Amino acid sequence: MNTRFEYLLRLGDDALILGQQLGLWTGHGPVLEEDIALTNIGLDQIGQARAWLSLAGKAENQGRDEDRLAFHRNQEGFRNALLCERPNGHFGDTIVRQFLFDAYAVPLHAALAQSNDAEIAAIALKSAKESAYHLRHSRAWLVRLGDGTEESHEKVQASLDLMLPFAGDLFFSDEVTTAATDEGWGPDPSDLRADWEAILSDTLSEAQLRRPDAVPEQIGGRQGRHTEQLSFLLAEMQVLPRTYPDAKW
Amino acid sequence: MEKQHWPLWEIFIRSRQGLSHRHVGSLHAADAEMAIENARDVYTRRQEGVSIWAIPATEITASSPDEKDVLFDPADDKVYRHPTFYDLPDEVKNM
């Protein structure tokens, strides 16, 4: 197995699937300013996806570029964590999904910035600034919604109950992540969990939200076992390059 | 019915180190933190700024146009405040 390729795909696919979903908010946000904000975050995610997938293509060395990887892989070839493919739902669902991811992305990018691979470190350094801003945004909204009205509190508590079981996938460890730590080019995500937990508990207390009781976590994205949503998402995202395989755009 | 307008904020951006903040426009935000974030996304998408001020529009006191003459005309005849008022011999350079 090309562990470096696999590892980079995971990074790229998380960003790609989140970016794809955030793009759906453009024009449909709760207020104009927030429309612009969600699109900005989506743009950062797409930018990160392009960087990671390009690097993944290089690591694979089969001539696949970012678009080949994004548009011509089937569902089982995608390596994003299950959390990222949770549907947008309402604004609170999107904010919770983004917050749970951002709280992982911040320690992830900090660790990746220490990579012994200069290309990985460079992308991570740029991404770290973006994810720090994303966390600031999603955290502030989680607090506003959690400690807002009774309705918003209930809604966003339900979002959290719904999303949290899918977050465990972010911390999945296997021979790919072991290779990353052994060879020094990336962290094992399971080592990021303590940082993530700290951000989570601090934010939930400020937002007056309850940590849902632990339930079995949903795992599978890193191995290409996905939820129902991903196939729909890919069908939409990939429609043009798949319909016109010879075309350039 | 919902008739709760988020307050209006006036936004000032410092475009580069060393320049002063300049008014760029306004936006709506529920709180100060959101005003700064929204200003960042609305008014600095193309690297237009290095610093943001967000000020609740209701906190700004403006001079009235009716007072324009009273406020500003008295400065008209104080030409001696400008360096060009003073004729100096050419031999004096750079003063």
Place this chain on the structure above:
Amino acid sequence: MEMDLLQRFEAYVASEKKIEPKDWMPDAYRKTLIRQISQHAHSEIVGMLPEGNWISRAPSLKRKAILMAKVQDEAGHGLYLYSACETLGVQRDDTIADLHSGKAKYSSIFNYPTLTWADIGAVGWLVDGAAIMNQVPLCKCSYGPYARAMVRVCKEESFHQRQGFQIMMTLAQGTEEQKAMAQDALNRWWWPSIMMFGPPDDNSPNSAQSMAWNIKRFSNDELRQKFIDLTVPQAELIGLTIPDADLKWNEETGHYEHGPIDWDEFNRVIAGHGPCNKERLDARNKAWDDGAWVREAAGAHAEKRAARKAAANTAAA
């Protein structure tokens, strides 16, 4: 007294000076501006929808990023314009409520559907092209906040038309299917685009007053002609055909002559019977209604925080 103010105002405007929010202005001037700026803002916001449709299906990651940035700019432009409108003493939420209720108008062009990826090219090239032509003169409009908003808008828009033309060019040089897609998009968007300049000069009720007030600088027909003269050679350059059998170059005038414009269609779409009028308004209403609890929550949270801070200050004192 009122007469005196009016004369002073008109002389002031005629000398190319800017009117600022707190300056005296005739009521009709204020109303005209509120109508025009809010319609303009609504057009930016509704205009996000037909293009936003294709963000999820953009055919490459680069195109996706460009399109997102472009549609996001439209949101920004709507926001600058609503801000300018608010300086005239109207609340943004009320202005938006008029859009949602169907009372306020927006540019009819956005009631046409975007059916293929080529439409994203055509919208950027033609619709943004026509919009820019309308907007550049507004940078010198007599109302300061509107003029300043337009300067910002025009600066940012400059990439919009270029990205659209580049999409069209790529398609026109692509496979047979892509070429057909590009021509089809041009066929559908051409006439609505040249209608964007509004009714012909002999039938444009508000134009004369707006010209006198330096809100409008060129007549509808002048701008339309300029747009056609610029765009026809661009279509030729990339091998596409303008869908107007009567189009011909007039050596004497140095302008293109075009065939008759179907103003009945224009009026139908304005009256609400375009292909997508209902979808567009429904989408705006849905976004607004779905967001109500979010806006309320943020307001409630801000109040709670302010109350807590006040309580802490009292306790400390």
